[in-house]
Amino acid sequence: AQTVTQSQPEMSVQEAETVTLSCTYDTSESNYYLFWYKQPPSRQMILVIRQEAYKQQNATENRFSVNFQKAAKSFSLKISDSQLGDTAMYFCALNDGTSYGKLTFGQGTILTVHP
């Protein structure tokens, strides 16, 4: 069975600062996909960034980047130049590539950006 752990229930950051959200996972598969989803107060689930395990290069999407450490099974999300609109719950999720796309989610981290 695959597991995903987010050990930071809540985080806060000042506007324009940088924050890193942690995620560790466990899977026996060698090829898998990792995702970070954002859930603002509207409740909508929004895909922020994704990483394929066979790619060594860390994914980047504008102000969002990941630090993917495959051997350590770690997948952290870095948000640069934090904005008030980044305030949300963030979920790390794992698709092991063998389960017809089923996702295993972490517990979530509530991020608050302060002005």
Add this chain to the structure above:
Amino acid sequence: TAGITQAPTSQILAAGRSMTLRCTQDMRHNAMYWYRQDLGLGLRLIHYSNTAGTTGKGEVPDGYSVSRANTDDFPLTLASAVPSQTSVYFCASSEVGGTYNEQFFGPGTRLTVL
């Protein structure tokens, strides 16, 4: 394009009553999923369907049933609701075999069982 729609948006239900949460997608995705979201637990998979006519159990299937009569619709039924089924329910879909197996989510249904 609507993507995924869910109905109702929210519902209060008496314990012991039955209810069906509706989910419809217009992206012609072959796979659909139902998750429940609970604080501190993240999202957990209830049931899934890889293609029309087939369904499978997820991590927390007890007390729930699903059907997949066609590609677009994937209703979730609670036969006899209990307070522990109070949660936010998300339907999602994906094109299995696609580049990233990205899942697209509906807006969710907040269900309160009293």
